Amino acid sequence: MKVAKFGGSSVADASMIKKVAQIIMSDDDRKFIVVSAPGKRYSSDIKVTDLLVELGERFVNAQPVDEVQAKIVERFQTMIENLSLSESILDDIKETIDTVLHDDRLEDNRLDALKAMGEDSLAKILSAYLQSLGKKATYMNPRDAGIIVSDEPGSAQVLDESYELLAKLRNHDGIMIIPGFFGYTKDQKLTTFPRGGSDITGAIVAAGVKAKLYENFTDVDSVFCVNPTIVDNPKEIKELTYKEMRELSYAGFSVFHDEALIPAFKAKIPVCIKNTNNPEKEGTMIVSNREQGSTGTVVGIASDKGFLSLYVSKYLMNREIGFGKNLLQILVDEGISFEHAPSGIDDMSVIIREDELPLEKEQVVIERIKNELDVDMVAVERDLAMIMLVGEGMNSTYGVASRSTQAFANACVNIEMINQGSSEVSVMFGIKEEAMERAVQSLYEEFFES
Amino acid sequence: MKVAKFGGSSVADASMIKKVAQIIMSDDDRKFIVVSAPGKRYSSDIKVTDLLVELGERFVNAQPVDEVQAKIVERFQTMIENLSLSESILDDIKETIDTVLHDDRLEDNRLDALKAMGEDSLAKILSAYLQSLGKKATYMNPRDAGIIVSDEPGSAQVLDESYELLAKLRNHDGIMIIPGFFGYTKDQKLTTFPRGGSDITGAIVAAGVKAKLYENFTDVDSVFCVNPTIVDNPKEIKELTYKEMRELSYAGFSVFHDEALIPAFKAKIPVCIKNTNNPEKEGTMIVSNREQGSTGTVVGIASDKGFLSLYVSKYLMNREIGFGKNLLQILVDEGISFEHAPSGIDDMSVIIREDELPLEKEQVVIERIKNELDVDMVAVERDLAMIMLVGEGMNSTYGVASRSTQAFANACVNIEMINQGSSEVSVMFGIKEEAMERAVQSLYEEFFES
Numbered sequence: 001m002k003v004a005k006f007g008g009s010s011v012a013d014a015s016m017i018k019k020v021a022q023i024i025m026s027d028d029d030r031k032f033i034v035v036s037a038p039g040k041r042y043s044s045d046i047k048v049t050d051l052l053v054e055l056g057e058r059f060v061n062a063q064p065v066d067e068v069q070a071k072i073v074e075r076f077q078t079m080i081e082n083l084s085l086s087e088s089i090l091d092d093i094k095e096t097i098d099t100v101l102h103d104d105r106l107e108d109n110r111l112d113a114l115k116a117m118g119e120d121s122l123a124k125i126l127s128a129y130l131q132s133l134g135k136k137a138t139y140m141n142p143r144d145a146g147i148i149v150s151d152e153p154g155s156a157q158v159l160d161e162s163y164e165l166l167a168k169l170r171n172h173d174g175i176m177i178i179p180g181f182f183g184y185t186k187d188q189k190l191t192t193f194p195r196g197g198s199d200i201t202g203a204i205v206a207a208g209v210k211a212k213l214y215e216n217f218t219d220v221d222s223v224f225c226v227n228p229t230i231v232d233n234p235k236e237i238k239e240l241t242y243k244e245m246r247e248l249s250y251a252g253f254s255v256f257h258d259e260a261l262i263p264a265f266k267a268k269i270p271v272c273i274k275n276t277n278n279p280e281k282e283g284t285m286i287v288s289n290r291e292q293g294s295t296g297t298v299v300g301i302a303s304d305k306g307f308l309s310l311y312v313s314k315y316l317m318n319r320e321i322g323f324g325k326n327l328l329q330i331l332v333d334e335g336i337s338f339e340h341a342p343s344g345i346d347d348m349s350v351i352i353r354e355d356e357l358p359l360e361k362e363q364v365v366i367e368r369i370k371n372e373l374d375v376d377m378v379a380v381e382r383d384l385a386m387i388m389l390v391g392e393g394m395n396s397t398y399g400v401a402s403r404s405t406q407a408f409a410n411a412c413v414n415i416e417m418i419n420q421g422s423s424e425v426s427v428m429f430g431i432k433e434e435a436m437e438r439a440v441q442s443l444y445e446e447f448f449e450s
Numbered sequence: 451m452k453v454a455k456f457g458g459s460s461v462a463d464a465s466m467i468k469k470v471a472q473i474i475m476s477d478d479d480r481k482f483i484v485v486s487a488p489g490k491r492y493s494s495d496i497k498v499t500d501l502l503v504e505l506g507e508r509f510v511n512a513q514p515v516d517e518v519q520a521k522i523v524e525r526f527q528t529m530i531e532n533l534s535l536s537e538s539i540l541d542d543i544k545e546t547i548d549t550v551l552h553d554d555r556l557e558d559n560r561l562d563a564l565k566a567m568g569e570d571s572l573a574k575i576l577s578a579y580l581q582s583l584g585k586k587a588t589y590m591n592p593r594d595a596g597i598i599v600s601d602e603p604g605s606a607q608v609l610d611e612s613y614e615l616l617a618k619l620r621n622h623d624g625i626m627i628i629p630g631f632f633g634y635t636k637d638q639k640l641t642t643f644p645r646g647g648s649d650i651t652g653a654i655v656a657a658g659v660k661a662k663l664y665e666n667f668t669d670v671d672s673v674f675c676v677n678p679t680i681v682d683n684p685k686e687i688k689e690l691t692y693k694e695m696r697e698l699s700y701a702g703f704s705v706f707h708d709e710a711l712i713p714a715f716k717a718k719i720p721v722c723i724k725n726t727n728n729p730e731k732e733g734t735m736i737v738s739n740r741e742q743g744s745t746g747t748v749v750g751i752a753s754d755k756g757f758l759s760l761y762v763s764k765y766l767m768n769r770e771i772g773f774g775k776n777l778l779q780i781l782v783d784e785g786i787s788f789e790h791a792p793s794g795i796d797d798m799s800v801i802i803r804e805d806e807l808p809l810e811k812e813q814v815v816i817e818r819i820k821n822e823l824d825v826d827m828v829a830v831e832r833d834l835a836m837i838m839l840v841g842e843g844m845n846s847t848y849g850v851a852s853r854s855t856q857a858f859a860n861a862c863v864n865i866e867m868i869n870q871g872s873s874e875v876s877v878m879f880g881i882k883e884e885a886m887e888r889a890v891q892s893l894y895e896e897f898f899e900s
Contacts, residue, residue: 243796250768250795259766309871316709318700322782324791328775337771340793344873345700346693351871399859401868405852415851417871421759421801421880423794430871 001170003032004215005180005202008039008047010276011122014082021130023217023279024175030215032169032205034180035126036198037118038075048075048118056114059101072097076121083129093121112153112182113190119179119198127177136174145169145176147183147204149191156183156191158204158263166208178205199260207267214264217276222284226301230437231444237299239285247390247426248302261286290392298391298400298447303440305433306354307339307384309417310365313347314375323373324348330368334361339386340419340428351417351430354382384416385436387429389443395424403446404429411435411442451620453482454665455630455652458489458497460726461572464532471580473667473729474625480665482619482655484630485576486648487568488525498525498568506564509551522547526571533579543571562603562632562642569629569648577627586624595619595626597633597654599641606633606641608654608713616658628655649710657717664714667726672734673698675898676751680890685898687749689735697840697876698752711736740842748841748850748897753890755883756804757789757834759866760815763797764825773823774798780818784811789836790869790878801867801880804832834866835886837879839893845874853896854879861885861892 006020024030038048055068073094080090100106100113123139130137146165149156162183169176180198185191193200199216206214222236223245240248242265264271265288274283317323324341327348331338340351357365362380369378394400401420404427408415417430431439456470474480488498505518523544530540550556550563573589580587596615599606612633619626630648635641643650649666656664672686673695690698692715714721715738724733767773774791777798781788790801807815812830819828844850851870854877858865867880881889 247795262766316712318787318789321785321787322778324788325775325778325782328772328778332772332775335771337768338774339768341774341791342869342871343790344869344876344878345697347873349871395866396864398862398864401865402852402855402859405855409849409852412848414846414848415870416845418851418868418877419792419794419871420865421792421799421867421869423797426794427868428794 001031001209001211002027002029002213002215003034003202003206003209003211004030004217005034005198006036006217006276007198007219008036008049009219010039010217011035011037011126012039012041012045014079016276017079017083017126017129019276019279020126020217021133023276024130025133025135026279029212031172031175032209032211033126033175033177034198034202034205035119035122035177036180037122038079046071048072049115051075052114052117053111055101056111059114060111065101069097069101072117076125079125083125083132085125085128085132089124089128092124093117096120109153109189109191112192115192116179116182116190119181123177123179127175130175130177138172138174138176140169140176140178142178142182142201143184143188145178145205146208147201149183149185149193151185151187151189151191153191155194156185158183158200159186162204163208166205167210170209194259196260200263203261203264203271206269207263210267211269214269214271215274216271217274217279219275219277220273221275221278221281223273223300225299225448226440226444227303230303230440234444235448237284238282239287239290240299241290241392241425242286242288243425244299244390244392245286247388247423248300250302250304250388297397298389298394300390301440301443301447302388302390303385303436305383305385305436307386307430308352308354308357308380308382309384309430310350310352310357311347311377311379311381312349312369312373312375313377314373315346317346317348326373327369330365330372334365334368336361336365340417342417342419349417351384351386351419381416383433384430385433385439387431387436387439387443388426389429389447390426392425395420395427401427404443407442407446408439410446411438413439413442451481451659451661452477452479452663452665453484453652453656453659453661454480454667455484455648456486456726457648457666457668458486458499459669460489460667461485461487461576462489462491462495464529466726467529467533467576467579469726469729470576470667471583473726474580475583475585476729479662481622481625482659482661483576483625483627484648484652484655485569485572485627486630487572488529496521498522499565501525502564502567503561505551506561509564510561515551519547519551522567526575529575533575533582535575535578535582539574539578542574543567546570559603559639559641563640565642566629566632566640569631573627573629577625580625580627588622588624588626590619590626590628592628592632592651593634593638595628595655596658597651599633599635599643601635601637601639601641603641605644606635608633608650609636612654613658616655617660620659646710650713653711653714653721656719657713660717661719664719664721665724666721667724667729669725669727670723671725671728671731673723673750675749676890676894677753680753680887681894684894687734688732689737689740690749691740691842691875692736692738693875694749694840694842695736697838697873698750700752700754700838747847748839748844750840751890751893751897752838752840753835753886755833755835755886757836757880758802758804758807758830758832759834759880760800760802760807761797761827761829761831762799762819762823762825763827764823765796767796767798776823777819780815780822784815784818786811786815790867792867792869799867801834801836801869831866833883834880835883835889837881837886837889837893838876839879839897840876842875845870845877851877854893857892857896858889860896861888863889863892
């Protein structure tokens with residue numbers, strides 16, 4: 001049995017929902033369907049979830065809500081009409097939103113409950129539509145499905161007992177349509193996952209029902225091996241391991257947040273990225289292990305800007321037990337998480353994302369390092385980019401290091417930092433931001449065009 | 451004015467001492483001479499300092515000492531005879547050693563005092579010899595010279611007040627012969643520096659008298675750019691910066707302990723490595739700054755075995771503020787100093803010298819990491835070698851990274867770790883020990899023969 005998740009663009013309007021229905025019906029294994037809220041129909045369009053957020057904020061600030069509320073209802077009304085479904089579904093949706101808006105018991109979970117109405121309503125529409133096509137389809141509320149979460153509005157974490165409850169659904173007859181993005185706390189409060197949470201719901205359901213495959217339908221044919229805004233029509237990745245996926249998504253590779261897949265990762269359920277508009281395309285498989293042969297090669301190039309290097313030098317540093325620890329301790333005290341810490345004999349650099357160390361905090365940190373560690377020099381270099389080559393077993397292949405460094409040289413890009421040696425799956429290069437595009441292009445040429 | 455230090459092999463016997471005298475007299479700027487104890491005359495010979503250590507240990511353990519004592523006296527006697535110096539010098543030496551051996555006030559400093567007799571006696575002999583050649587030369591005991599040290603027998607540290615006292619010697623007339631390797635505590639206890647301490651004395655004197663040059667006479671023409679046991683007749687280094695010297699000496703490059711030069715480094719006094727047997731050779735200069743032009747190139751390749759990598763992996767490690775710090779904290783608690791800590795997304799390796807983490811300690815550390823950091827995996831890989839390319843400004847030169855990694859690939863050596871990005875002066879590679887020689891040879895070809 002398969003779990004199929006359809007993203008916002010896949011359910012933006014009636015015509016998309018028809019495509020989705022076709023996809024579902026074309027494979028009897030697709031028993032569990034998780035849906036997002038309707039996304040944009042055209043670039044200037046507004047996502048239903050954004051409208052719901054606006055609705056909630058206006059309500060909380062006692063501003064008029066009718067106009068926004070009408071817009072939301074209209075989105076669903078058009079869908080329902082174009083799918084020739086009964087009025088009663090719209091009434092149900094309207095009523096639910098109204099209840100959420102005015103139910104006094106909700107208070108601090110009201111915003112979460114409202115935000116979730118997009119997914120919830122769409123699940124109702126899709127199941128009704130499948131029924132209208134003669135399919136046995138059931139809308140299943142996450143509460144009834146057994147998705148129990150922590151009481152952290154807007155950033156809920158799934159609780160382990162959910163999986164046993166979900167497992168019971170395996171025997172359920174027909175197709176189940178489950179709205180993504182939210183679950184219920186033990187005391188029945190609707191609580192949402194972080195944004196993009198429908199991917200999380202899909203992964204949780206896939207893990208719970210022990211699906212043989214988690215299909216993630218989106219609007220791209222597959223995952224590209226490099227950022228397509230940097231390289232034109234880059235090669236598509238047929239197969240990725242979880243670890244490769246995770247390392248890629250670390251640096252600007254955002255098919256979706258890698259955390260979203262964790263439940264599937266842990267249950268070792270393969271994930272397939274597919275395109276709702278092009279379902280016959282095989283897409284990209286994300287698996288726990290790549291079969292031999294294809295290992296040892298570079299599968300992707302990730303790149304991201306906005307890093308800085310905190311450089312500290314102190315004569316005889318490497319004779320000082322605990323220096324590195326003390327330096328990192330200062331960062332921990334200041335709540336700064338660091339990425340890497342390459343060190344020389346008498347110097348150490350800490351690579352940090354710029355948003356972790358805003359300028360005002362920078363002064364505090366520099367002062368503390370000067371005063372507490374008695375260093376000879378401390379300096380911050382901003383505007384750095386990180387480029388990451390990813391591929392299982394890559395680092396145990398002769399020549400990958402030389403080919404990649406040669407690619408930088410060819411592009412006349414000086415390498416500020418090389419970090420290889422821990423992960424067998426990746427090697428990371430730090431360079432100046434302005435050089436990122438040409439460096440990535442040169443690496444792409446070397447590893448994917450030669 | 452110059453300070454010239456002569457090592458053990460330079461003063462091993464009378465014929466060497468004659469060479470030393472010639473060198474001193476050939477340059478009127480050589481006003482301050484620091485000497486080691488007589489070293490080996492032939493490979494199976496015993497250094498005088500080793501005889502003195504044996505003498506001390508036998509004495510402490512109430513074993514017969516006459517034979518060893520006789521051997522020591524004989525070494526000096528032969529010298530004195532071959533230099534046709536007066537018997538009185540030998541009597542003075544014999545008497546001093548005897549006093550040190552039996553003076554009850556010495557007790558815990560007796561071993562230090564004995565160990566120092568090699569340098570002390572030789573300084574007396576050399577000054578007497580120079581006098582016999584009609585030179586105005588004075589033996590100067592470190593106490594009278596003003597070398598005041600901390601009370602740490604066998605590993606004394608110089609105290610800052612020494613430099614002011616030494617400065618007074620500038621006006622002294624004639625040549626001063628100062629025995630290396632020891633100083634006196636504030637309460638007049640003779641205390642020795644760590645082994646190789648004559649280099650330290652030389653650097654201290656050079657800094658104190660503000661010499662224009664510190665000449666370090668040894669038995670090699672100059673510093674080689676690579677370990678000559680790995681590459682036959684490697685190129686000689688004409689000029690090194692302090693920082694390059696220090697980074698080179700980190701990994702198996704041992705002309706002398708880099709710490710020995712610290713006093714000269716700090717006073718920015720250039721150091722020259724010269725050969726007593728070949729004094730007209732210009733040798734290798736160690737300076738604070740290399741003049742432009744010659745920067746940006748690789749000046750040396752250092753290599754050393756005996757490292758291990760402590761590998762830790764934990765899913766979502768990079769979301770965990772403080773993980774790196776906590777890992778290093780465990781090492782600090784166990785008194786283990788680490789060299790480098792390359793980190794991936796979900797894994798981190800700590801490079802440690804094997805002698806820092808013996809097998810029995812390894813288990814303790816691994817258990818603590820498992821229990822306290824709740825990691826997915828922790829493993830230790832031993833038998834690693836570190837290879838370091840050193841050269842000021844090297845890392846800001848295009849292509850150094852690609853040329854070096856290519857050199858590894860040419861030798862079919864897989865790179866386990868690359869550490870670049872902190873020091874501008876070096877890049878470090880971690881590889882398997884068995885591959886070290888061929889990797890170094892390949893790097894030498896690339897950077898010094900092409």
